[in-house]
Amino acid sequence: MITFEAVRKQFPDGTVAVDGLDLELPTGRITVFVGPSGCGKTTSLRMINRMIEPTGGTVAIDGKDVRAQDPATLRRGIGYVIQHAGLFPHKTVLDNVLTVPKLVGRGRERNRALELLERVGLPAAFADRYPAQLSGGQQQRVGVARALAADPPVMLMDEPFSAVDPIVRAQLQEEFLRLQAELGKTIAIVTHDIDEAVVLGDRIAVFRQGGHLAQVGTPEELLTKPADEFVRNFVGRDRGYRGLSFQRSDDLLLHPFPAGRSLDGEGTFRDGDSLRVVVDLTLTSPTGTAVKVDADGRPLGFVHHRDVVDLLEQRR
Ligand SMILES: Nc1ncnc2c1ncn2[C@@H]1O[C@H](COP(=O)(O)OP(=O)(O)OP(=O)(O)O)[C@@H](O)[C@H]1O
Ligand SMILES: [Mg+2]
Incomplete structure (x- = not known):
């Protein structure tokens, strides 16, 4: 389980991105961070793998304060996927996926990388291409394969599917859920799309401006019992219709x-x-x-x- 306890992040220029955040991300589940732009979703995500250090409170994984762990060691157990995949443009698809095992020091694991690519829906024929020779959706798949390469128990995903068109996006979401049903990782996903949150999330944390939590709950709870006006507006006019799914x-x-x-x-x-x-x-x-x-x-x-x-x- 990942826990945020009274977590605060104030940047050196005085901006308070996250304030008093209390949140639990259950093991083996997908928790989605959703909310308007600038409300502290990315900052919260990056405090899990210490890419950003909190200025107050504690982030812990399975009860261990992340600050007590060496950042490099910590990150080996945490896959990280970003928008546009963030691939190395001068490396082939295969070498992009192999970046992580190298980091972990397991040597070249070509077969494992090929197997991972296959799993995310990219046949071996893509292995020797460069990122520029792939579609946005294919690049995103490489990003997911790379994050899975070290088989980390935790995955952080920041708007992982937002750079692709709605049809490819729905496909990627579906494939991703199938993969997660097998792998059972502890996952935090950032999105500003409530539909994506409802599709992917076991739990959804709705952030509001200033890094405060407006509500945490299952998709069903958010749609049928929004805590306040802000959540009601955020889940939108279609919530009655979306709620029919439950x-x-x-x-x-x-x-x-x-x-x-x-x-x-x-x-x-x-x-x-x-x-x-x-x-x-x-x-x-x-x-x-x-x-x-x-x-x-x-x-x-x-x-x-x-x-x-x-x-x-x-x-x-
Ligand atoms: N290095 C920084 N220095 C100062 N302020 C920052 C820094 N990084 C982020 N912020 C500010 O902190 C707030 C939260 O930023 P964050 O990136 O967490 O938002 P977000 O919810 O991910 O937004 P988006 O949906 O646009 O990605 C914003 O007001 C942002 O401008
Ligand atoms: Mg962000």
């Missing part, structure tokens, strides 16, 4: 599906799907309906958009 569809009353009618062109959902899935289907269906099917894809019944709205009214 509402079950199981108790929707089904209308009988006419025997003999074809399922062709009907949007279908299953037990366990969220109300957001059902709403998306009914809103894009010409008839405003969606069909519930069983595990074998057989129709159980259908709902109309109105039924979902009624259910939401009842739950209010």
Whole structure:
């Protein structure tokens, strides 16, 4: 677990970037730092690996104050990924990934580097290219592979996916979650995109100007119970819709599906799907309906958009 206790950072020019920060980042989970520009997210992240030293309070990993640890040793256990990947332009993809094992002194681990590249979705053919010969999304993948190279238990990621277009970004997020499901690292991710925070975060810490925490909670808690006006505004006007992802569809009353009618062109959902899935289907269906099917894809019944709205009214 990573803990911030009463952490403060005042820069020499007097700017207070972080003030009185108390926060816990659970082991093996993704914690997302989100908030408007300049509110102290990057500063907080960098105090974990001592790229920035706090001027008050304590940052600890598993109960050990990071200031008691030699910075070089500390950083071997902490992968770091930044926006635009921060690759060395004069080194090949493979050598970029190998930078870290060299740092760790394990010698050339070419096979391991190739395996990592493969894991983040880059075939061996990319190994000898230079960063300028890659797309933004591919560069970002190299950045993630490099951070994973020393197999650190902790990963810090500062806006890791923000330099790519929305489609590539969604892809990278999905791949990243799949990887994390296998690896179970303790991860801190900075973003200013609440959608990204909701997708990636097990926990979300919402920062406000001056390095104060506005709220910490699960995505569901933030969307359904914003602590105050600031969080409410930050999670945005769509929060009602986003919040549907956390509402079950199981108790929707089904209308009988006419025997003999074809399922062709009907949007279908299953037990366990969220109300957001059902709403998306009914809103894009010409008839405003969606069909519930069983595990074998057989129709159980259908709902109309109105039924979902009624259910939401009842739950209010
Ligand atoms: N070296 C520095 N000296 C003085 N002030 C600094 C320094 N680094 C950052 N700051 C200030 O500290 C505050 C927090 O900066 P920080 O980079 O942590 O913000 P952020 O939340 O990551 O913002 P963004 O979303 O724009 O990246 C800002 O007001 C910034 O100008
Ligand atoms: Mg920042």
